[in-house]
Amino acid sequence: MSVPISKKIALTGGAGFWFTTAVEEAGLPSIMLTDGPHGVRRQVGSSDHVGLGEAAPATCFPPAVALSSTWSRKTLEEVGEALGDEAHALGVGILLGPGANIKRSPLCGRNFEYFSEDPYVTGELAGAFVKGVQSKGVGTSLKHFAANNQETDRMRRSSEVDERTLREIYLRGFGKVVKSAQPWTVMCSYNKVNGVPAAENRFLLTDILRDEWGFAGFVVSDWGAVHDRVKALKAGLDLQMPADGGVGDAAVANALEAADIDEATIDRAYGRIQRVLSRATAHADADRTTGWDVDAHHALARRVAEQCIVLLKNDGVLPLARDAKLAVVGEFARTPRYQGAGSSRVNPTRLDNALDAITALVGDEVPFAPGFATDPQEPVAIAREADVVIAFLGLGENHESEGYDRTTLDLPLEQLTLLEDILEVNQNVVVVLSNGSSVLVSPFADRVPAIVEGWLLGQAGGPAMADVLFGVVNPSGKLTETIPARPQDVPSYLHFPGDASGVRYGEGLFVGYRGYDAAATEVSYPFGHGLSYTTFAYSDLTVTATATGIDVTVTVTNTGQRMGREIVQAYVSIADSAVVRVPRELKGFADITLDPGRSGTVAITIEADDLAYWSPIHRRWVVEGGAYTVHVGASSRDLRLAGVVELPGNEPTAPATPQTTLGELMKAPQAAMVFQAALAGLFGDASDDPETRRIMADMPIATIAGFVGLQPQQLDDLLADANRAMGL
Numbered sequence: 180m181s182v183p184i185s186k187k188i189a190l191t192g193g194a195g196f197w198f199t200t201a202v203e204e205a206g207l208p209s210i211m212l213t214d215g216p217h218g219v220r221r222q223v224g225s226s227d228h229v230g231l232g233e234a235a236p237a238t239c240f241p242p243a244v245a246l247s248s249t250w251s252r253k254t255l256e257e258v259g260e261a262l263g264d265e266a267h268a269l270g271v272g273i274l275l276g277p278g279a280n281i282k283r284s285p286l287c288g289r290n291f292e293y294f295s296e297d298p299y300v301t302g303e304l305a306g307a308f309v310k311g312v313q314s315k316g317v318g319t320s321l322k323h324f325a326a327n328n329q330e331t332d333r334m335r336r337s338s339e340v341d342e343r344t345l346r347e348i349y350l351r352g353f354g355k356v357v358k359s360a361q362p363w364t365v366m367c368s369y370n371k372v373n374g375v376p377a378a379e380n381r382f383l384l385t386d387i388l389r390d391e392w393g394f395a396g397f398v399v400s401d402w403g404a405v406h407d408r409v410k411a412l413k414a415g416l417d418l419q420m421p422a423d424g425g426v427g428d429a430a431v432a433n434a435l436e437a438a439d440i441d442e443a444t445i446d447r448a449y450g451r452i453q454r455v456l457s458r459a460t461a462h463a464d465a466d467r468t469t470g471w472d473v474d475a476h477h478a479l480a481r482r483v484a485e486q487c488i489v490l491l492k493n494d495g496v497l498p499l500a501r502d503a504k505l506a507v508v509g510e511f512a513r514t515p516r517y518q519g520a521g522s523s524r525v526n527p528t529r530l531d532n533a534l535d536a537i538t539a540l541v542g543d544e545v546p547f548a549p550g551f552a553t554d555p556q557e558p559v560a561i562a563r564e565a566d567v568v569i570a571f572l573g574l575g576e577n578h579e580s581e582g583y584d585r586t587t588l589d590l591p592l593e594q595l596t597l598l599e600d601i602l603e604v605n606q607n608v609v610v611v612l613s614n615g616s617s618v619l620v621s622p623f624a625d626r627v628p629a630i631v632e633g634w635l636l637g638q639a640g641g642p643a644m645a646d647v648l649f650g651v652v653n654p655s656g657k658l659t660e661t662i663p664a665r666p667q668d669v670p671s672y673l674h675f676p677g678d679a680s681g682v683r684y685g686e687g688l689f690v691g692y693r694g695y696d697a698a699a700t701e702v703s704y705p706f707g708h709g710l711s712y713t714t715f716a717y718s719d720l721t722v723t724a725t726a727t728g729i730d731v732t733v734t735v736t737n738t739g740q741r742m743g744r745e746i747v748q749a750y751v752s753i754a755d756s757a758v759v760r761v762p763r764e765l766k767g768f769a770d771i772t773l774d775p776g777r778s779g780t781v782a783i784t785i786e787a788d789d790l791a792y793w794s795p796i797h798r799r800w801v802v803e804g805g806a807y808t809v810h811v812g813a814s815s816r817d818l819r820l821a822g823v824v825e826l827p828g829n830e831p832t833a834p835a836t837p838q839t840t841l842g843e844l845m846k847a848p849q850a851a852m853v854f855q856a857a858l859a860g861l862f863g864d865a866s867d868d869p870e871t872r873r874i875m876a877d878m879p880i881a882t883i884a885g886f887v888g889l890q891p892q893q894l895d896d897l898l899a900d901a902n903r904a905m906g907l
């Protein structure tokens with residue numbers, strides 16, 4: 180049956196809050212799209228996208244901030260599969276996640292939904308998540324595209340970012356996911372990018388997403404991000420969500436009549452949505468399940484949470500002995516902070532806390548005092564009596580959320596005061612943190628023997644934390660965001676969150692560890708850091724150039740007493756680059772689990788594509804030829820071994836012009852020969868003088884020609900000779 184144009188237009192707008200419009204003529208029922216990234220939020224009753232209304236129970240897995248600390252593609256895929264099963268059982272066709280935005284500042288209130296300050300690890304992990312969900316016949320929505328790195332004024336503000344930075348830092352992770360996992364949908368963000376709303380941004384939605392990356396699904400708007408559906412459709416958006424009371428449909432119909440949009444543009448959007456929804460429908464009809472194994476998914480959430488926990492510091496107090504005289508302080512031990520606030524909020528199937536789990540492990544009541552918002556005498560009293568105090572500190576829901584940014588990196592004052600009070604009577608304090616993005620630990624890090632970063636660990640995080648504290652589980656998570664020592668050290672500090680005139684990404688490429696490393700800034704804990712109860716040694720690095728990049732192998736040995744998992748990281752730098760470079764960038768990682776005393780080989784493949792920089796001059800990706808150093812280690816600042824490899828590169832050979840500098844010409848051997856002879860003729864012996872050469876290196880040929888009185892024709896001939904010698 181042919182589909183009337185009015186129905187095609189209707190499919191480009193939603194039905195209600197969470198559903199697509201049904202098109203009977205095409206056999207397309209209404210499909211549900213809903214959040215989200217770490218659990219299915221299928222609302223029952225009233226609808227909203229800020230996490231207010233009740234939702235059907237679903238497993239709350241650790242949010243991306245914690246998941247990313249696993250550095251495990253396998254784990255992300257497994258979580259994705261479980262989410263796919265739950266979505267299917269709950270009648271959800273497309274899950275609105277993962278979020279692949281870069282953590283430009285730890286202040287961003289929504290960092291808990293994002294993976295990292297680094298695009299490589301973001302792209303790898305988000306890609307694995309998408310593969311997992313979609314393997315179950317459920318779609319994903321890669322969001323928020325693009326440069327949505329703050330919550331402040333997120334619906335209006337323009338992210339002002341130069342193209343190289345945009346592509347290398349803010350888009351690279353998205354591109355990786357699109358190319359490796361083909362998400363069914365991509366969600367545009369609310370903000371503007373360089374003045375153009377993301378929903379109307381042809382450069383992003385068509386030129387890059389479709390033409391360069393080959394995205395085959397449909398683009399959905401963030402909820403309420405479209406202000407002009409006609410403009411949005413033309414730019415490459417396909418589905419406006421949620422329903423807008425028919426306003427957008429009418430605008431498109433009018434524009435069609437006025438020949439302001441052509442039917443082909445509407446057909447294009449319709450076709451893209453229809454193809455994806457047909458897939459969703461086929462799956463929804465096939466073997467509809469009515470539930471899932473709630474206990475098995477809870478157990479998975481716990482296993483995953485165990486891998487997310489990052490041991491920041493341990494002078495030997497951990498793991499705790501079960502017969503140690505303990506005191507537990509901090510409300511988060513009893514009332515866990517386990518997920519973020521806003522549209523991703525899940526109604527968990529169960530919720531386990533750390534206090535119960537600690538009590539179960541030690542087989543007895545443990546003295547506990549909530550500590551904050553209560554009488555501060557009590558925690559101090561129990562701390563005084565204890566051998567070890569476990570202090571559960573962190574950020575409450577009112578401190579960080581979707582919708583607004585934090586204004587400080589500090590823990591709440593009442594918690595810092597509580598910690599000071601405890602430290603006066605007992606210095607043996609293990610600090611356990613619950614937070615959705617880095618907090619400052621510098622006020623106390625030197626004065627406590629251990630710090631455990633628990634992020635937000637999902638519904639089964641409590642027992643996972645208890646197991647780590649008592650050594651039932653050996654911690655293995657590592658940071659995917661730096662913990663700065665001072666707020667003013669954060670590279671985006673001077674440019675966050677901007678104002679009504681826009682937010683200028685003034686730090687450019689120097690985001691996160693790229694910036695700290697370039698400025699040699701002291702940090703509390705660097706990107707990639709995380710301790711274990713065992714130790715690992717690195718040896719026998721091999722680094723080999725291949726046709727497609729670099730193959731790396733390294734031997735890792737468990738030199739301690741316990742089985743453990745080590746996350747091996749490969750950072751790459753290039754010497755004497757022609758363009759601005761950060762000192763080192765993560766370009767590969769892998770993990771290995773080893774029994775004590777055992778060794779294993781870790782293999783990492785670095786793709787040449789990942790080594791390319793965006794050249795605004797050539798308007799393309801360029802792999803620079805030259806010597807690349809691969810640093811392999813346990814964190815960005817614990818680099819154990821390095822190897823150098825020569826890569827051929829694919830720089831376009833630019834013809835010499837009057838504006839080419841002498842230095843540039845001398846780098847091309849054939850052109851250098853031509854000019855060497857010419858210079859000798861013009862300057863005699865002085866042409867060989869290194870000082871003269873150095874001074875002239877940055878001079879355009881035309882300028883030198885002017886100095887020595889070369890005639891225009893002579894200059895043209897010289898350049899033609901040089902270009903001929905270069906085969907151009």
Ligand code: BGC
Pocket residue numbers: 214215227228229275322401402522
């Ligand atoms: C959020 C999206 C979310 C949508 C639907 C928006 O406010 O930015 O991430 O998927 O609401 O809940």
